[in-house]
Amino acid sequence: MTRLDRIMERMSRSTARGISRRSFFGRATAFGFAAAMPLLPVSRANAAQQPGETGDPQSCDYWRYCAIDGFLCSCCGGSTSSCPPGTEPSPITWVGTCRNPADGKDYVISYNDCCGKSGCGRCMCNRNEGDKPIHQPSGSNDINWCLGTQVGMIYNCSTAVVLGAAD
Amino acid sequence: MTRLDRIMERMSRSTARGISRRSFFGRATAFGFAAAMPLLPVSRANAAQQPGETGDPQSCDYWRYCAIDGFLCSCCGGSTSSCPPGTEPSPITWVGTCRNPADGKDYVISYNDCCGKSGCGRCMCNRNEGDKPIHQPSGSNDINWCLGTQVGMIYNCSTAVVLGAAD
Amino acid sequence: MKTFTALAALCLATAAPALAQLQPEELKKESLAETMQPHWVWLNDISFDRMLDGRAYLVDADSGQMLGMISSGYGHGILMLAEDGKSFAVPSTFLARGTRGERTDVVTFYKTSDLTPGAEPVIPAKRYNGMPFQSVSPVMPGGRFGLVYNFTPEQSVTVIDMQAQKMVGEYATSGCSLIYPTGPSKFFLICGDGALQSATLDAEGKVTLGKTSKKLFADDDPVTEKGVWTGSQWLFFTYSGKVHVIDHSKDVPAIAKSWSLTTPAEKDWRPGALQAAAYHRGTGRLYVLMHQGGPDTHKDPGTEIWVYDVARQTRIERIALETPALSVAVSQDDKPLLYTTMMGETDLKVRDALTGKLIRKIDGFGPTMTIIQPAPVPAK
C-alpha cells in the first residue's frame, strides 16, 4: 500500500463516513499554514520551485498539476505553494500523485484551493490523472474545496503543494 | 425645435436640476406599460415589428438601434418593445432619434432597459448616434437605467420602443 | 400584443401600409406558455470565471430562440423541474457581500409562464458546490419531493416539499453521496467504497436510511457519478466503459446485469465528458459521448455519440460530432431532439435524435454550460 493509498484511505474514510467537521479540520490542518514574508513578486511563481524541479509553474503541463482542476495560483499572484494576497487556503482538499520528471519519483500533491475572492480567470487547467468521482471526495477535483474556509466558499485559484514522496 | 429636442430638454431639465424622483417617475410613466398576452415565442422578435418597418430586430444594424448600448432584448426572450419573461421594464431611460429607412422619417426611440435578472449576454450592440455625455443623462446610453425599477437595479437587456415621429 | 393587432388592422384599412407613419408603442412584459413545451430546453451555465453570476437559459430548440433566463447566484447547479413542466425550483447560494459575509442558501420557486421568483424557503447553508451533476438536486418521481445534496464535507440531503414549496428538513446520509431516486419515496446514494446506500421518505418527506449493499463497483474501474435513469432503472458507467444496471427493487441495491459499451476491438474508445449519457424512454435508446483515450480520460469530451438499444445491449449507430461535446441530452417526445454543448463554446447544437443529423446551432450562451435539461416527462 503506497503512502497515497494510505492518505486517500484515511481521508476517504473520514469524509465518506461523516466524521465531525471539527475533527476533520483538526486532522487536515496538520498540512499547516504559515504567514509568508512580504516579497517583491517578480518571478514569485518560479521562486516557489524547489531545487530538483524543472518546468514552468505557470503552464498547465507542469508536473505537479497532473490532477488539478482550476485557475493556477501561479498566474494569480500566488505560487504552487502560496495563495494570492487576501485569499485564504482551504484547509481540506483533494490529493493526487504526480511523477517529477527531474528525479523520476512520484510525489503526493495536495491541490488546496485559495478562497475568498472570485475566480482569478487566468491559466485554467484541468488534468485528471488518478482523479476519482465525487463519491470519493478526497480524490475528486470536481468539488469546490473552499467550502471549509473561514472566509466562506468562494473559489479564487488552486495550488499544488508537495506533501511528500508517494512511496 | 424638433420633438426630440423638446423631449430632451424636458428630461434634461428634470434630471439635471433634481426634481423629485416621484414626479420624475410620474412623468416618465406616461410612456406606459401593459401586460402582454401569453404568446408562443416563435419569431416574437419579428412579430414586434410594425407594418412599415424592414430589417432584422436581432441584428445590431436594425434601424431602431441607432443609439442603443447593451444586449438586444430581441435576442433574450423579449422584443424591441417587450421585456423577457420575469424582467421588469425600467420606467425611465434614455432616448434617441433614428431614421426608419422604410419611410425615410425620423422617430424618437426610447431605449428602456429590462431589469431584475443578470445580463443576457446575447447580441451586444453599441451605437451612439446622438448619444450625449452622462451629464446629459436623458441622452446617455452609459447609464444603467434599471436603477429606477421596483425589482432593483440589475440589467438584463435593452429595448427600442417607438415613442413617435421626431418632428 | 393588442397594440400590434390594432395597428395591423389599421394598416390593412389604409391603401399604402408601407408609408403609414409608425405608431407609438407600449413597452410590455412577455409571458410564456403555462407548460414547458417538448422541445424547450434549459441550459445551465456555472459561469466558471464569474461564478457569482450563475444562470440558466431557456431555449426553444424548434425556433432557435432564447425564451428567457434565470439568475441563480454562486456556483449554479441545476434546476429542479416539476414533472408537469409548469414550475421549477432552483437551489442557490448567496453571500451578503458577494464573495464575503454570511452565506444564505435558498430554493427559489418559479412558474414556467412568467419566470418570476416566488416562494423562496431558506435551506441549510450546506449545498454541494462544484461541478454540477443531475444527481445534486433531483425531483422524486411523482413530483411531491425534491432533494438537495449537501457537502461540507459532511454529507446530508435537504428535502423540499415541491407542492407546499417549503423545506421538510435535513437528513444525514452516513457519508454517502448524491441522490438517485427510484420511486416517489425511494432513492439510493453512492458510497466511496463502491457500495450503494438505500433510503426512503415517509409521507411527510422525512428520510430514513435503509440497508447498505455490499461493494458493487471495483476500485480499479470505478463508476462515475453520472448515472442515467431510464424511467425504471439506473445505469452506471465505469471509467473503462462497462454499464452496470442497478436492481433497486429489493431492500438492498444490487447489480441486475452488466454489459460493455465497447467490443474488445474498440477498447481505446471510452465514455467521458460531464453529462456523459442520455436515455430516450420512447425508443429505449441510450446516447453516450465517446472518445478515444486511455486511463484518466474520463472527463475528456466526446468526439462521437454512440447510440445503443439498451434492451438488446447493442450499438445502433455512431454519430460523428463536428466538434467535441461535454454534455448530451435528449428530448422525450416522439420526435426527439439530441442536444450537445461544449465547455468553452457558446452554442447549443440541435440534432434529430433518430438520424443524428445536425438541425441547427443556437449561439450566444455560455461559455461554461454544464447540464442540459430538456422538458421533463411525468413518471409512469
Next chain:
Amino acid sequence: MKTFTALAALCLATAAPALAQLQPEELKKESLAETMQPHWVWLNDISFDRMLDGRAYLVDADSGQMLGMISSGYGHGILMLAEDGKSFAVPSTFLARGTRGERTDVVTFYKTSDLTPGAEPVIPAKRYNGMPFQSVSPVMPGGRFGLVYNFTPEQSVTVIDMQAQKMVGEYATSGCSLIYPTGPSKFFLICGDGALQSATLDAEGKVTLGKTSKKLFADDDPVTEKGVWTGSQWLFFTYSGKVHVIDHSKDVPAIAKSWSLTTPAEKDWRPGALQAAAYHRGTGRLYVLMHQGGPDTHKDPGTEIWVYDVARQTRIERIALETPALSVAVSQDDKPLLYTTMMGETDLKVRDALTGKLIRKIDGFGPTMTIIQPAPVPAK
C-alpha cells in the same frame, strides 16, 4: 518564504541538489509591498455580461505578473487609491439575493500589502451605476476625503473620510454630475446645460455648493465627461477634438483657454474611447486615443495615440497601435509606462511612454476592462 530559504540552504549544503528528494511544503499566504510600486497598475473589469462579479486586477507591468485582485460586486466602478499608495477603498453594491432583494452599498477599505477587506462603512444605496469614469469616485488631493457620485436619477455626492474610514454624509448637487477635484477641499461638477458648478468641503467633509458658471460648452459640440487632471488644471475634450482648459482658481469656474487636438487638415481625426486621455506630470505630455470618424464616433476606440506638449499645445508624436484601444493611462514616474486595454480583449499592453515602443502584452484579464489605474502620485 522561510521554507524556501531553508530548503535552498539545505540543498546548497548537499553535493547533488538536482537529485535531492523534494521536501514537504507548507502552504502560505502571499503579501505585497506596503506601497504600490510605480509600475504597478490596477485594471478594472466591470464584467459586463456577468456584472454581479466585478473585479479589479493588480498587475506588475515590469515583471508582467498578476499580483492579486479584489472582488467588488455589481457594476464595479473604480478604486479610490490613497495618494501614498498604501491603501485604497472600493465603492460596491450588493443585493441580498444576487440579482434581487435589498440593495446595500458600501465602501470597503483595503491595505495594498494584504488586499484583505477591512473597514466597510455602509453608504446610501444610490451609487451611480453604469460605465465607469475616473470622476465617479475620486480621492481629493491631499487624500483626506473621497467622494462617490450618486445617480437615482437624482444626483448627489457621498463623502468618505479616507483617514477615519467612515462616511461623512450625502449632499445634494443641484442635479449636476460627477466630481472633479481641484484641491484638498474644492471640486466642481458638470451640468447638463454646459455649465460648471463649484463646491467646497469644510474641515469635517460637509459639502457646500458654490456658484454656477455661465454656459461654458456648446450644445453642438459637447465636452465629454472624461476630463483629465494635470495636477493643477482640468482639461476637457469636445466630441470634435477641442481642448478646454478650466480655470478653477476663482469662485466661478471658467475656461482659461481652448485649443484643438487637430489641425484643419486632420479634421477627420477625433478623440474617442472610454478612458480617452492620460497626462504625465513630469514631462507635461498628454496622451490621447484618436481615430478617424465623423459625428457620433466619440466612443469609438483609438487606432493611434497622439502625444501633445500641453504647455505648448503642440503634438509631439503619433503612436500607431497594433489593435484599437478603449482605455489609456500612463505611470507617473520618470521612466513612464503607457498602458492600453480594449473592451472585448483580454490583454494589457505596456509601452515605453517616451518612445511609444511596445514592451510587452500581459494576457488573461478582462474581457470587459474599463478604467486603468496606475500607481497614484501625491498632490504637489
